[in-house]
Each structure stands twice: as C-alpha cells, then as structure tokens.
Amino acid sequence: MSIRVRLGAGTGVELLMAAAAVADPDWRAVFHHGPTSYDAVVAAGGRGLARDMTRFGRYGWINLAGPLTAQRGAWSTDALRGWVDAAEPDEVVRVLTGARRRQLRSRLDDTTIAAAVAGGDRAARTRWRHTLDDTLLQVAPWLLATPPETVRATLLDVIDRLPAPARATPLPRIRERLAEVGPEALLAEVAPGVTYRTGVLDDVVLVTSPAVSPILVVVDEVDRTVILHPPLADGAPDDAGARLRELGRAVGDDTRIRLLHTLRLRPSTLPQLCDELASPRTTLLHHLALLRSAGLVSIEVIDGEANVYRLRPEGFEAMARAATAFPYS
Structure with a gap:
C-alpha cells in the first residue's frame, strides 16, 4: 500500500x-x-x-x-x-x-x-x-x-x-514520527484499530486537533481522506489510572456493553448492529467511536461498502494489563 x-x-x-x-x-x-x-x-x-x-x-x-x-x-x-x-x-x-x-x-x-x-x-x-x-x-x-x-x-x-478558538497545535512531534516510521506506520499510530482495504486510501491529510479527543473524525472525500486525530502522546510512560478511567468510561454504558456482546458473536456492519440492537445509527455511531478510541473495537473500511466492526482482542488484553498495573495498595 x-x-x-x-x-x-x-x-x-x-x-x-x-x-x-x-x-x-x-x-x-x-x-x-x-x-x-x-x-x-x-x-x-x-x-x-x-x-x-x-x-x-x-x-x-x-x-x-x-x-x-x-x-x-x-x-x-x-x-x-x-x-x-x-x-x-x-x-x-x-x-x-x-x-x-x-x-x-x-x-x-x-x-x-x-x-x-x-x-x-x-x-x-x-x-x-x-x-x-x-x-x-x-x-x-x-x-x-x-x-x-x-x-x-x-x-x-x-x-x-463564534468565540475565537485556541491556537492551533504545533506539529513538530507528528512530523518527527512521520520521518521516523513512514506514512503507513504513522497512520496506524494515529488511527489504531482502523484498517483500510486496498483502494480506499491513497491521499491522506492527517490533521492534529485536541478538540476531537478521544476519538477520530474522518472526512472521506472522493479524491482524498481527511483524518482529524488527537495529538500524539509525548512518549511518557502510560498512566495506569488514566487508562483505567478511559476503559471504564468506554464500558460504563448499557448500550456499549450490548454492542460488545453483539460483536463477540460476529463482526457486523452498522446497519446490522442497528437491527440487532433496535437502535438508530445516530445513537450507535458515537458509542462505537468511544469503543474504538478505547481500543476495544476495530473498524474495517471497505470502498463502496459498509464498514465492518469487530472486537479487538488486544484492547481487552490492554484492559487486563491496566488493571494489574493499577497501584491498589
């Protein structure tokens, strides 16, 4: 690719x-x-x-x-x-x-x-x-x-x-990462859990925006794809408490738990999930976005077809590690 x-x-x-x-x-x-x-x-x-x-x-x-x-x-x-x-x-x-x-x-x-x-x-x-x-x-x-x-x-x-927004985020960190790892690896870093089938991505604009944290916002235009993502981490050690809070937020909702149970049975598209859970797409989309940002769900983007959602085993392994690392004594 x-x-x-x-x-x-x-x-x-x-x-x-x-x-x-x-x-x-x-x-x-x-x-x-x-x-x-x-x-x-x-x-x-x-x-x-x-x-x-x-x-x-x-x-x-x-x-x-x-x-x-x-x-x-x-x-x-x-x-x-x-x-x-x-x-x-x-x-x-x-x-x-x-x-x-x-x-x-x-x-x-x-x-x-x-x-x-x-x-x-x-x-x-x-x-x-x-x-x-x-x-x-x-x-x-x-x-x-x-x-x-x-x-x-x-x-x-x-x-x-509208009130004036805060100043734009400086880009040295992500520029360094692009030079270090190349475009494909950088894309995987800013959009973990998102995979693109052949032909979907050719020209990509990665836009750093704190305003979208903790999720991604994707504008899939005909000739290019704009991916708005939170700033890259600065490389500091993971905060187990912060990671647990993020995961707790992701799973602390009945609809998101139902989504995880449904995806545990089989990968599904959004229309299939809407039918299975009897929920409108406007409701499920933001729940799926939070589950993806927490690393519990992955998305496969297929040109001309509905995206496919599936559980991401690595996310549940990370949840277990975060719980183990949390200092409870």
Whole structure:
C-alpha cells in the first residue's frame, strides 16, 4: 500500500470541531472538550447562537473540514470564513450536505446532486434523500429546506459570532514520527484499530486537533481522506489510572456493553448492529467511536461498502494489563 500523507492543524479546524460538538449533544458528550465548547458558545452568544449552530448539524460542520484543509496556507478561522464567502451558495450547500463524500458520490451523479441542491427537481431531491438514508451520512433537515443563499449567509453570520478558538497545535512531534516510521506506520499510530482495504486510501491529510479527543473524525472525500486525530502522546510512560478511567468510561454504558456482546458473536456492519440492537445509527455511531478510541473495537473500511466492526482482542488484553498495573495498595 502506497500512501501519500500530509500533515496540518489550524484554528479553523478547532472551530469546526467545537461547532460539531455544540450542534450535537451526543457528540458533545463524546469529545473531551465538548462541554467546554458549549459553555463558551453560550457565554459568547447565548443559547440562541447554540441553536443556530444546530441548523447545520454535526456532519455539516465536519464536512467543512474538507474544503478548509484543501487550501494552501494556514487553516485558520479567517481561511474558513474566506472559503465560505467566496464559494457559490450551491457549492456551500453541497459541501455541508456531504456531496464531496465518497459514500454519496459513489451512489449519485453530479447532475442529480446539482438538481437536488437547486431545489427545483423534486425527483432528484427524493432520490438524494433516499440515498442519504443508505449511507452513514446525516444531513440536518434545515439544509434541505432552505435556499442556498440563506444557508451561506447564515453560516457566515454564525462563524462571525463564534468565540475565537485556541491556537492551533504545533506539529513538530507528528512530523518527527512521520520521518521516523513512514506514512503507513504513522497512520496506524494515529488511527489504531482502523484498517483500510486496498483502494480506499491513497491521499491522506492527517490533521492534529485536541478538540476531537478521544476519538477520530474522518472526512472521506472522493479524491482524498481527511483524518482529524488527537495529538500524539509525548512518549511518557502510560498512566495506569488514566487508562483505567478511559476503559471504564468506554464500558460504563448499557448500550456499549450490548454492542460488545453483539460483536463477540460476529463482526457486523452498522446497519446490522442497528437491527440487532433496535437502535438508530445516530445513537450507535458515537458509542462505537468511544469503543474504538478505547481500543476495544476495530473498524474495517471497505470502498463502496459498509464498514465492518469487530472486537479487538488486544484492547481487552490492554484492559487486563491496566488493571494489574493499577497501584491498589
């Protein structure tokens, strides 16, 4: 497997991930900085600003990481606003609704997507909605019911009202690791438990962002994959207590225990897990993300097909080691 890997970070990325946490209460609970991000937004613009952010949905904010990280230069808040301001309104809606995503583009052609975004072709919009239902992508209803000009103007207004994010994370550590181990090993290091079948990854952008800790956020565009990941560890010895707290959080939920029991029987796709547990995908996705971040579940990404989830034996072995190493006397 030959992979081209590029590295980056930026305040624009931090703003987007904070916005995603504010827009979705489930993911606000997943991200370590989610509650802090929500409090900062309410302090800056009241609950009205937080409500305005939910119009775009978690995926809407996350999808904007695609065009932001495609730009040359710093991925700053100003660069994000500049892209939104310069883009055609229809293009802004296409990005927000996932039209750059591999999952959608593999099922819909450009003509259908353009007709659906424009809003005049009811058949195209119906096909678009049905196709979205068949993918992991989620689109906020407001985006589908609002004229593109209004969507872009509202997005610019919200960006202008958001509190300034913290400065971007420095990159020397991950640059050193890329030089030391190469792209394939670095990818395994920042995304443990995630495997990609041949043809899925060619061009990868690894974006360091504390705002996504403890999970990964992946934007799988047609021509490249953007993986937002927490900063690499500094190489200090593992803290057994901290590791136990992380594992305890992962397994300390009835739904996540049911997921582990189900995956113990057989590897499964998300639709299969939804059927088995009678739970919506919006509920299971953030639970699966926490289990993967804890090392208890792995994900196999297959081009054009549903991801496959399975138990990760190494994670349970690590849990046993952490429990043994914990100083209880």
